[in-house]
Amino acid sequence: MLTKNLSRLVLLLAAAGTCTMAAGQQRTAPPPGPGLKLINERCAFCHTTAQVLRVRKTPEAWRTTVRLMVDRGAELSPSEEKVMINYLNTHFGVRKGKQR
Numbered sequence: 097m098l099t100k101n102l103s104r105l106v107l108l109l110a111a112a113g114t115c116t117m118a119a120g121q122q123r124t125a126p127p128p129g130p131g132l133k134l135i136n137e138r139c140a141f142c143h144t145t146a147q148v149l150r151v152r153k154t155p156e157a158w159r160t161t162v163r164l165m166v167d168r169g170a171e172l173s174p175s176e177e178k179v180m181i182n183y184l185n186t187h188f189g190v191r192k193g194k195q196r
């Protein structure tokens with residue numbers, strides 16, 4: 097009886113471990129895409145890419161942030177700006193009303 101319960105616990109722990117590993121991997125490797133390349137090239141000389149991707153924003157808030165950073169000196173053409181905002185909304189967005 098006890099061994100049966102124990103092995104179930106071990107299985108559970110193993111499964112939990114796998115989940116944590118997957119989450120950790122996501123944190124170190126953001127989803128690839130042209131938007132990520134742009135962030136690495138144009139946004140990462142004042143702060144790291146990780147700092148940009150740590151926050152979650154609504155589409156309006158991302159647009160405001162990216163424009164603010166362009167004002168501060170990030171070099172982005174209007175079409176690059178669109179690509180980046182799209183990428184941020186797809187992978188690092190929040191739905192309206194859910195912003196922290």
Ligand code: HEC
Nearest residue numbers: 135138139140142143147148151161162165166168169170
């Ligand atoms: C000229 C320097 C500079 C460049 C280039 C720059 N940033 Fe920033 N960024 C800052 C500074 C300074 C802060 C911290 C002050 C603040 O929070 O407004 C910041 C903070 C941030 C934050 C966290 C604060 C928030 O509003 O959530 C995000 C996200 C961000 N930047 C995104 C970007 C993106 C995207 C780009 C590329 C388009 C970019 N930054 C390029 C200077 C820069």
